[in-house]
Amino acid sequence: MTAIGIYGSSGRMGRAITEQIDAAGATLAGGVDAGGDPAVLARMSDVLVDFSTASAIEAHLAAARAARTPLVIGTTGLSQAQHAAIDAAATEIAVLQTGNTSLGVTLLAQMVREAAARLGTDWDIEIVESHHRHKVDAPSGTAILLGEAAAAGRGTTLSELRVDGRAGLTGARTEGTIGLSSLRGGSIIGDHTVLFASEGERIELSHLAQDRSIFAKGAVRAALWLAGRPAGRYRMGDVLGL
């Protein structure tokens, strides 16, 4: 049986993942939280999942690399430097990083890419995400993932088109940009809408998470898929064949 280790094991996602491990036919190697030893866990695990905090990513990558243990990263709020560290680690171990492990969002990203490719730049793209009051990063990893899918559909990158929030005298909207807006409140698990708006009509593609188990099931599925894979950087679409 595949032994899965969890970085961030006592958090909301860590607990949800622990609940899914038996049903998936895997075992729990162990878990660590702030102050724990990531290196020991990496040596005890066949594969690791990280749902902790962005500031811990470098330490978790180093531990996984030293133990040569594949790593699924679900933690969001990652900087460009942290993405570069993931790329570097992926030359030695298998790493799957995604802002959302659910089947629904992975499929939605494909649909967004297709829609953005087919609709001209006179169709404005705006992404709105809502999350619970405890979330510490914005915009969400999923909103960024969906923005990247939309930008890819238009043959470019999100960094070229991205507009984060709006306030004050912003001027009229610049054609072709992709707006990202965030709401925070209560216990919302995670809602995302990608709005395509043109003169006289609009399309809204939405995903509403009703239970954290959708992310947890996807994370365990990704971990079982990643265990034993060769070094490289993988996406959730690779796991689901999308």
Ligand SMILES: NC(=O)C1=CN([C@@H]2O[C@H](COP(=O)(O)OP(=O)(O)OC[C@H]3O[C@@H](n4cnc5c(N)ncnc54)[C@H](OP(=O)(O)O)[C@@H]3O)[C@@H](O)[C@H]2O)C=CC1
């Ligand atoms: N990709 C996806 O599908 C999803 C991603 N996420 C992301 O997962 C992350 C965690 O979310 P959530 O579970 O809600 O957050 P929580 O705050 O509930 O849990 C975070 C956990 O990480 C632990 N932690 C903090 N620092 C470290 C460290 N240095 N090493 C190891 N563990 C540490 C915390 O421990 P302590 O309490 O001791 O500080 C806590 O147990 C977020 O970035 C979130 O956006 C969430 C849902 C789905």
Ligand SMILES: O=C(O)C1=N[C@H](C(=O)O)C[C@H](O)C1
């Ligand atoms: O912090 C959360 O809760 C979630 N984070 C992920 C994100 O940033 O997109 C995924 C999901 O929406 C829940």
